[in-house]
Amino acid sequence: MQNLRHSFSPIPPTLQEKPYQCNEELMARISAEAIATAQWSEIDEDQDCSTCQLGSVIAFFASESGLTRWQYYEATSPHAVPPTGAAWSRGATEPWFTRAAAHAPALIIHAPLAPIRRFRNTGIPQPQVSEHQMWLTAARVLDYGIKGMLGVAGFHFYPRHLDDLLKTVTNIHCPEEDESKCEPRCDNKDWSCVLIDEEGWIVSKVREDLDDDIETEPLRDHLANVHPAAMAALLNASVFKLHWIHDYQGVCFPPENEKIRAAAPSLPSILRSLWLSIKTIFHISNDFATVLLLSTGKSVTAETEAEKMKRHRRVQKDFEREKYERLYDRRVLVNRTRFAACDRSRPIYQLQRTTKAMEALRRSAHACRWPLAAAPVPATNLILLAVYNACPYRGRPLNNPLTNERVEMADGRAGLEPSASRLACWRNRVPLPGRPPHVQCFPHNYSYEEGYRQCGPWLPDPENNARNHFISKILIFLACVISLI
Structure with missing residues (x-):
């Protein structure tokens, strides 16, 4: 009643009249912490x-x-x-x-x-x-x-x-004129030094020119993208382990040639049957008229080869002119698109802090077999890496943590069924990790549930339903016997 009383009144409600919920225990903890840190x-x-x-x-x-x-x-x-x-x-x-x-x-x-952040209209600057x-x-x-x-x-x-x-x-100044006499340093020529966290993201790196604006470069890079040879060596030595994060609520684009099918028909079955019959009669009549037209022996006139080439050159000229004009069209035409549910997956790299992994991490650099020198920063989540730049990576491309790729459904039924139906069947057959198991149906005994009638709409007991169904069958059987007599 307090809310209704103040709904049409210009006088705002007082603090005691406002609806609120107070967690007394939480407020007591916050007050105690505020008093303890009051000196700040x-x-x-x-x-x-x-x-x-x-x-x-x-x-x-x-x-x-x-x-x-x-x-x-x-x-x-x-x-x-x-x-x-x-x-x-x-x-x-x-x-x-x-x-x-x-x-x-x-x-x-x-x-x-x-x-x-990507924009379809490149003229709009990124925030x-x-x-x-x-x-x-x-x-x-x-x-x-x-x-x-x-x-x-x-x-x-x-x-x-x-x-x-x-x-x-890491980039120690070399006093010698011949730099080859000095110890190796991170000058981004032979060696590059980076600080990475436990997931492989580059926290800091030695830049060539620190006067450049930081906003002109990517805000955060990953070791798998910047130095794939070093990340491949760490993966092979089990220092890092590759995991996958699956997104079962992803959004994708359905195939262009897929027809839109509503989830439920909006017309009654009789009207839909009548409409399908009319369409069938129309198509049969169209085919029959085409056969009759082709069976006639009347002569027809057509364009000569010169006229065809003339029309072709005119159409080609118009097309080239339109294509040239579209190069300077500042409008961005976005086609209407439809969205559909899909599964996506993204890789994540995780540092293994086992004894074997830490021993492998501290091994000495050896040409391109182990093109790095690493050491964990004590009491932190960081690792200092010195990567040897003279070893190009020629192996299989590593998975990009910034890419949330779509999980492909290789079931061989592409185009035969809608994408939503294929996705539902795919989720039931392929046990991707991280998905909760399907809940199986089981009979629920309402007689052992106390107070279930007061927690929503009344539901009849399953035992009573079975008994009533059995009695109805007996009555129908007796009615049939009496009618036959």
């Missing part, structure tokens, strides 16, 4: 971070209850000014929070992966990538012993500062 809110000025190697950072604390605090640490940096901390205010729902909780107590370097998808995050869990975790703490930093640090460590 009392600091108005930004902290000095002139000695920080990663430039200006945004330190944060995010609790599992949803509270997020942040503090700026400024440094003189030529790359970027730190954005507001509200860009990462979602707390426990952020991906770096989940990754840090799953890999506790390691320090997780989270590199966000922005989705690939800029937000700071939330550009800045890196270093996060670690603050645990409370066996009682659980307090939250996740860390800082956000600009990726170019990590590139500078990686270049300083």
Whole structure:
């Protein structure tokens, strides 16, 4: 009644009259965490971070209850000014929070992966990538012993500062005039150094020119696309393992020659039968008239070869002119398309932290048999790789993690059945991983379910249905016997 009373009133309802739901336990935890971290809110000025190697950072604390605090640490940096901390205010729902909780107590370097955006109209510029998808995050869990975790703490930093640090460590200046006398270094000529995470995504790399804008390059690359020879060697040594993520709610385009069939007919069966009969009579009459027309012996006139060539040249000239004009047509014509359900699959690479895999990772570089030198960064999810560039990859192309490919249905019935029917049959026959098993039908005894009549529409008991069905059969049999007598 409170909602109805204020529906047509210009006076807004008070706080007590508004419908709301309060989780008292959650509010108590948030209040306790806000009191414990109140000293961060009392600091108005930004902290000095002139000695920080990663430039200006945004330190944060995010609790599992949803509270997020942040503090700026400024440094003189030529790359970027730190954005507001509200860009990462979602707390426990952020991906770096989940990754840090799953890999506790390691320090997780989270590199966000922005989705690939393609436009049919190339004249429209792509929107800029937000700071939330550009800045890196270093996060670690603050645990409370066996009682659980307090939250996740860390800082956000600009990726170019990590590139500078990686270049300083790996690209050592050679004082000799003859560079062949110096030790190998990552100058992107013979060797290239990259930092990858546990899924093979490149977090940082040594760039040739750090003055270029970061937005002109792909935001995130994968080792399988940039250095396929190194990823192939890691896969063969079981350092990385290939998994597949299946999407059973994908959207694809059906074949162009497939007819549209409605899920249920909109006309009654009698009208549809009458319409099919009329169509059949019309086609038979058309064929019969064609046969009669061809059986007549009357002469007809046709074009000469010169007239045919003249008409052909005129049509060809019009076509060439229209094609030339379409080159400068700024309009983009998009044909009407139909969407259909399909299965898609995307590869994902996972680091194996076994003893055998770590021993294989630390082996020495050997020409093109093992064209890399690697070492895990202690207490983090990163791996430092030095890849030898003189070994081209000539093997089978590796699976691209950015490509969500369509699962092909090789059942030999293409064109015979609609794509939706083929997909339904395909899902029942092919046991793709990750799909829940089909639930088999089983008899449900309603007499053992307490209060089922109060939880929805009344359903008759199966036992009563069977008894009534048996009695109806007996009555029908008796009626037939009496009628025969």
